[in-house]
Amino acid sequence: MSTNPTAPAVRLDRVGKVFGGTHAVRDVTLDIRQNEFFSILGPSGCGKTTLMRMITGFEEPSEGTVELGGVPATGVPAHKRDLNMLFQSYALFPHLSVADNVAFELKVRKLRPRAQIGDAVREALALVRLDGYGDRSVAQLSGGQRQRVAIARALIGRPSLLLLDEPLGALDKKLRAEMQLELKKIQREVGVTFVTVTHDQEEALTMSDRIAVMNGGRVVQVDTPEGVYERPASRFVASFIGTSNFLSGTSDGRVVAVEGLGALPVPEGGAVGEAHLSVRPENVGVCGREDQVPPGHAALRGVLQQSVYLGSAVRHHLTLGDGGTLVAETSSADTAGLTAGGPAWAHWRPEASRVLTE
Amino acid sequence: MSGRTRLTGRLPDTVTAWLARGVIVFLYVPIVVVVVLSFNDSDVTYRWAGFSTRWYGVLAQDTDLLSALRVSAEVGVVSATLATAGGLLAAMGMGRLGPRGRALFSGSLFLPLVIPEIVLGVALLSVFGTLKASLGLTTLVLGHLVVTLPYAALIVLGAHRALDPALEEAATDLGCGGWQRFRLVTVPLLKQALLASWLLCFTISFGNIVMSTFTSGVGTTTLPLRVYSLLKTGLTPEINALGTLLVLFTFVIILGAGLRQMRRVLVGDGTD
Numbered sequence: 119m120s121t122n123p124t125a126p127a128v129r130l131d132r133v134g135k136v137f138g139g140t141h142a143v144r145d146v147t148l149d150i151r152q153n154e155f156f157s158i159l160g161p162s163g164c165g166k167t168t169l170m171r172m173i174t175g176f177e178e179p180s181e182g183t184v185e186l187g188g189v190p191a192t193g194v195p196a197h198k199r200d201l202n203m204l205f206q207s208y209a210l211f212p213h214l215s216v217a218d219n220v221a222f223e224l225k226v227r228k229l230r231p232r233a234q235i236g237d238a239v240r241e242a243l244a245l246v247r248l249d250g251y252g253d254r255s256v257a258q259l260s261g262g263q264r265q266r267v268a269i270a271r272a273l274i275g276r277p278s279l280l281l282l283d284e285p286l287g288a289l290d291k292k293l294r295a296e297m298q299l300e301l302k303k304i305q306r307e308v309g310v311t312f313v314t315v316t317h318d319q320e321e322a323l324t325m326s327d328r329i330a331v332m333n334g335g336r337v338v339q340v341d342t343p344e345g346v347y348e349r350p351a352s353r354f355v356a357s358f359i360g361t362s363n364f365l366s367g368t369s370d371g372r373v374v375a376v377e378g379l380g381a382l383p384v385p386e387g388g389a390v391g392e393a394h395l396s397v398r399p400e401n402v403g404v405c406g407r408e409d410q411v412p413p414g415h416a417a418l419r420g421v422l423q424q425s426v427y428l429g430s431a432v433r434h435h436l437t438l439g440d441g442g443t444l445v446a447e448t449s450s451a452d453t454a455g456l457t458a459g460g461p462a463w464a465h466w467r468p469e470a471s472r473v474l475t476e
Numbered sequence: 477m478s479g480r481t482r483l484t485g486r487l488p489d490t491v492t493a494w495l496a497r498g499v500i501v502f503l504y505v506p507i508v509v510v511v512v513l514s515f516n517d518s519d520v521t522y523r524w525a526g527f528s529t530r531w532y533g534v535l536a537q538d539t540d541l542l543s544a545l546r547v548s549a550e551v552g553v554v555s556a557t558l559a560t561a562g563g564l565l566a567a568m569g570m571g572r573l574g575p576r577g578r579a580l581f582s583g584s585l586f587l588p589l590v591i592p593e594i595v596l597g598v599a600l601l602s603v604f605g606t607l608k609a610s611l612g613l614t615t616l617v618l619g620h621l622v623v624t625l626p627y628a629a630l631i632v633l634g635a636h637r638a639l640d641p642a643l644e645e646a647a648t649d650l651g652c653g654g655w656q657r658f659r660l661v662t663v664p665l666l667k668q669a670l671l672a673s674w675l676l677c678f679t680i681s682f683g684n685i686v687m688s689t690f691t692s693g694v695g696t697t698t699l700p701l702r703v704y705s706l707l708k709t710g711l712t713p714e715i716n717a718l719g720t721l722l723v724l725f726t727f728v729i730i731l732g733a734g735l736r737q738m739r740r741v742l743v744g745d746g747t748d
């Protein structure tokens with residue numbers, strides 16, 4: 119397949135997939151740029167794997183079209199697509215040695231003369247820091263090593279796109295953190311577009327250039343990690359990525375009036391009408407008296423239920439006047455003058471809050 | 477006494493061990509007896525009259541028995557190969573069916589397992605009769621296929637189902653078309669199951685009497701049929717000599733390749 123270097127690596131246009139009458143993926147339109155590290159993030163069952171399988175060609179979309187590098191992929195069988203996939207189970211061939219696994223694509227696609235395959239395999243294994251492991255059998259490797267072999271095998275043919283389905287799902291926490299950085303480094307080194315699927319928001323935030331957040335088969339927001347975190351487009355995104363406090367009320371574009379709590383200033387130019395004010399716990403300060411609230415801050419009076427020491431921060435749970443709760447996280451130094459069961463004021467800069475209509 | 481500390485209701489380990497030994501002896505004593513009696517210098521199998529290898533000489537001259545052996549070997553090889561190939565095809569085809577078709581297909585594959593062989597034999601004979609097919613090697617092979625195919629399908633389908641479906645997808649992803657994927661990934665991954673299936677089908681075919689009775693023709697008498705008919709005229713140690721050679725042959729095969737794979741597939745004792 120000849121591809122256009124300036125076209126997006128992947129273009130999905132109103133793509134949908136129906137399984138037995140229900141939509142697993144619905145109306146997804148999105149571009150994945152060349153050489154970016156793109157993540158698809160969403161809760162279990164939201165259609166991430168299905169979306170990815172339509173890009174690889176293992177599933178044909180029921181609706182819409184997929185373009186790869188500017189070329190329509192409709193009808194192009196999976197084995198003819200210029201992309202590779204990293205399977206969640208790694209799918210290493212148990213009957214082949216590490217080197218033969220890695221060399222597999224070169225032999226099948228006849229990408230290199232036989233004499234050069236050995237060098238290419240050594241190079242690919244060096245990329246994933248497994249020099250000298252070529253003669254091992256796959257069964258002799260640890261989980262992390264298997265994954266590295268799978269990465270080497272997927273990258274040896276220099277695909278223009280690598281799709282990774284929950285690449286770190288099977289690893290323990292420490293190895294995960296290591297591999298997150300490693301994957302990012304490999305991606306920069308080889309300059310291949312990476313598309314990963316994950317339901318781990320921290321993983322998506324650490325690794326990605328951009329993130330598509332999915333829910334119920336739809337892509338609900340596409341943005342940079344900072345964008346989806348700081349400027350969530352909906353209540354779902356605000357609560358799925360990190361945690362947020364929500365206060366429901368009516369917005370006039372300058373303040374949100376919350377019944378029973380009063381009017382809270384919000385950033386200018388926000389939505390008007392029924393809305394949710396969303397604010398992250400780490401942006402909320404807590405103090406014991408109203409006169410300690412910094413000028414210009416939105417403030418709410420409540421009762422401090424408890425403060426939990428988290429090491430680097432303290433998390434305060436407040437009960438508000440309308441019976442709802444609000445969570446604030448402050449640095450440990452700010453706890454003076456607060457007692458559990460006593461009155462407390464929660465406050466935040468209006469710019470740190472968001473007005474969400476859905 | 478350890479009886480007090482072991483109140484789990486299990487047999488003491490020593491008893492279990494002796495039981496196991498007893499079972500092994502029970503299984504292997506007949507084989508030892510056959511081997512010993514094949515060197516018996518007597519005209520009847522059951523009375524010992526001194527050591528001799530003369531029955532091996534008699535066997536070497538017995539064209540009837542040897543041609544029956546040849547028929548059995550040929551039918552065994554052909555039907556084991558066809559049955560195993562059929563099992564592999566069934567496994568491949570199964571993947572393309574929906575859940576309903578799959579249940580129907582595997583049900584019809586395994587049905588012959590629960591139909592008495594004699595019924596199948598009668599049925600097949602009627603079919604051949606209707607088609608006016610003359611009984612011979614072809615009908616014999618077809619008959620044995622009816623018997624062996626379900627076993628082959630059972631083994632190969634089971635092994636294929638146990639494979640991670642991502643393995644075949646990975647092959648496709650790495651550039652394999654259908655045939656390459658089959659040759660480079662599916663078959664190597666199923667190698668042990670295919671071997672086990674072949675050996676089992678060969679053994680079943682080689683020892684089969686009931687189906688052979690219905691489907692063999694003039695000049696295609698199989699070894700079991702021949703031995704069975706000898707039973708009426710009186711067995712000589714020649715049969716023991718033949719039995720000894722077959723046991724030897726089986727041991728060579730099993731020790732050479734089969735045992736580990738066979739156990740792995742049938743018992744699921746996967747060590748890889």
Ligand SMILES: Nc1ncnc2c1ncn2[C@@H]1O[C@H](COP(=O)(O)OP(=O)(O)OP(=O)(O)O)[C@@H](O)[C@H]1O
Nearest residue numbers: 137138142160161162163164165166167168169317
């Ligand atoms: N082959 C299939 N046949 C029928 N339904 C399917 C099939 N594949 C997926 N689905 C359904 O489509 C929906 C989305 O599945 P998908 O595997 O894409 O989710 P996911 O986001 O990858 O979830 P997870 O995080 O658990 O892997 C699910 O409801 C699932 O049951």
Ligand SMILES: [Mg+2]
Nearest residue numbers: 166167168283
């Ligand atoms: Mg998934």
